[in-house]
Amino acid sequence: MKVTIFGTGYVGLVTGACLAEMGNQVICVDIDASKVERLNRGEIPIYEPGLEPIVRSNRAEGRLGFTTDAVAAVAHGEIIFIAVGTPPDEDGSADLQYVLSVARTIGAHLDRYAVVVNKSTVPVGTADRVRATISQVLESRGLEVPFDVVSNPEFLKEGAAVEDCLKPDRIVVGASSERAVSMLRRLYAPFNRSHDRMVVMDERSAELTKYAANAMLATKISFMNEIANIAERVGADVELVRQGIGSDPRIGHHFIYPGAGYGGSCFPKDVQALERTARSHGYDARLLAAVEAVNHDQKAKLFELISRHFDGQLAGKTIALWGLAFKPNTDDMREAPSRRLMEALWQAGANVRAFDPEARAETARQYGERHDLVLCEHAYDALQGADVLAIVTEWKMFRSPDFSRIRSLLKTPAIFDGRNLYEPAAVEAAGLAYYGMGRGRSLQVAK
Numbered sequence: 485m486k487v488t489i490f491g492t493g494y495v496g497l498v499t500g501a502c503l504a505e506m507g508n509q510v511i512c513v514d515i516d517a518s519k520v521e522r523l524n525r526g527e528i529p530i531y532e533p534g535l536e537p538i539v540r541s542n543r544a545e546g547r548l549g550f551t552t553d554a555v556a557a558v559a560h561g562e563i564i565f566i567a568v569g570t571p572p573d574e575d576g577s578a579d580l581q582y583v584l585s586v587a588r589t590i591g592a593h594l595d596r597y598a599v600v601v602n603k604s605t606v607p608v609g610t611a612d613r614v615r616a617t618i619s620q621v622l623e624s625r626g627l628e629v630p631f632d633v634v635s636n637p638e639f640l641k642e643g644a645a646v647e648d649c650l651k652p653d654r655i656v657v658g659a660s661s662e663r664a665v666s667m668l669r670r671l672y673a674p675f676n677r678s679h680d681r682m683v684v685m686d687e688r689s690a691e692l693t694k695y696a697a698n699a700m701l702a703t704k705i706s707f708m709n710e711i712a713n714i715a716e717r718v719g720a721d722v723e724l725v726r727q728g729i730g731s732d733p734r735i736g737h738h739f740i741y742p743g744a745g746y747g748g749s750c751f752p753k754d755v756q757a758l759e760r761t762a763r764s765h766g767y768d769a770r771l772l773a774a775v776e777a778v779n780h781d782q783k784a785k786l787f788e789l790i791s792r793h794f795d796g797q798l799a800g801k802t803i804a805l806w807g808l809a810f811k812p813n814t815d816d817m818r819e820a821p822s823r824r825l826m827e828a829l830w831q832a833g834a835n836v837r838a839f840d841p842e843a844r845a846e847t848a849r850q851y852g853e854r855h856d857l858v859l860c861e862h863a864y865d866a867l868q869g870a871d872v873l874a875i876v877t878e879w880k881m882f883r884s885p886d887f888s889r890i891r892s893l894l895k896t897p898a899i900f901d902g903r904n905l906y907e908p909a910a911v912e913a914a915g916l917a918y919y920g921m922g923r924g925r926s927l928q929v930a931k
């Protein structure tokens with residue numbers, strides 16, 4: 485099928501590449517000319533496992549192209565995806581200016597039936613607004629062109645986006661037109677392994693499904709972080725509690741890992757946006773507000789533990805950080821717990837030596853040159869001259885480190901394990917103090 489995708493960000497680029505991989509003719513359009521130029525040279529602006537090879541092969545075989553030419557792009561697509569950003573505006577609600585500007589562009593150039601598919605995470609009611617916007621522009625052109633607007637939210641996880649896109653566990657389609665549904669059935673047929681994964685519903689339910697999924701997952705995390713905070717006060721180990729509750733299939737083992745707080749481009753933004761949506765409809769979403777508040781505090785947790793360890797005397801100390809990205813297998817720093825930690829450390833006069841396998845360039849871009857930040861090429865370089873080590877992102881390469889090497893490099897050997905990667909007893913046996921998230925003795929100062 486002929487597919488157009490507006491937006492070559494995370495969602496747009498991955499969706500475009502995966503649809504091309506399934507044999508469709510895909511044009512991705514973006515207003516950022518330099519980005520399009522880079523993509524046309526084969527450069528992928530984000531780090532995402534498996535993305536580069538499928539972009540390369542599908543470009544080479546002529547199924548995937550990048551352009552700034554919106555007119556040609558609208559003319560091309562029988563299915564036109566909107567996959568542009570919906571950043572939070574000042575009050576936390578989703579800013580729809582980019583989505584609606586694409587809707588106007590589509591209205592300005594559409595001249596035959598097309599299905600317009602909203603892939604961006606958008607507040608409930610946006611499909612109606614997109615439909616109204618396109619209709620208005622068509623009317624102003626004096627044209628009556630048939631089209632449908634469909635909500636088809638994305639459930640990609642960063643770091644596994646290509647895999648998630650090629651093998652989705654569900655494809656949510658919110659549509660009120662049979663014609664649109666049957667076109668999307670054709671488009672998504674190759675993604676239906678073993679059984680039909682398409683769940684068809686109305687547009688508003690589809691829009692809310694996306695927020696409900698992310699808010700539920702964020703709730704599980706904040707819930708576990710709260711249990712961790714209780715665990716360390718009552719002298720229990722949250723890691724044992726986690727295993728104990730996860731074995732109940734109604735709870736499940738996924739997404740109950742306590743840690744340094746959730747980050748990324750979705751959870752923080754979507755929990756806030758859903759809360760704002762509820763409020764604007766006269767409902768006080770207390771649970772969502774609490775999920776957000778617990779997460780906000782959790783991001784300060786590593787700093788609090790480190791500060792307590794040094795009796796609040798952090799000036800001149802050097803803290804080694806392993807992990808900067810908001811989670812492993814990405815270079816994404818959006819809402820990353822490492823940011824709050826580094827900023828608090830700098831505020832307290834401490835220096836940071838940090839290592840991350842992928843996010844160093846992004847960190848440098850965010851913070852520029854600073855005397856109190858050294859980005860290291862190798863994990864153990866970060867420990868040179870450092871006082872203690874904090875684990876902020878659970879990259880696989882940090883899972884079984886050489887504890888005696890860590891001990892010999894650190895001035896005051898202590899590990900602040902923001903992801904509970906290590907067994908406290910094993911770390912202590914190697915001569916290091918151990919602080920975890922919600923692990924019994926974490927509140928005691930171990931010197």
Ligand code: UDX
Pocket residue numbers: 638639640641642643698701705738739740741742743744745746747748749750751810811
């Ligand atoms: C998420 C959703 O999983 C995805 O379906 C949606 O489309 C976009 O948002 P993503 O933001 O890429 O994807 O990351 P995810 O793997 O879900 O992790 C989000 C955050 O939660 C990370 O900061 C991670 O460290 C944290 N997390 C996750 C925990 O702290 N504990 C857990 O048990 C799981």
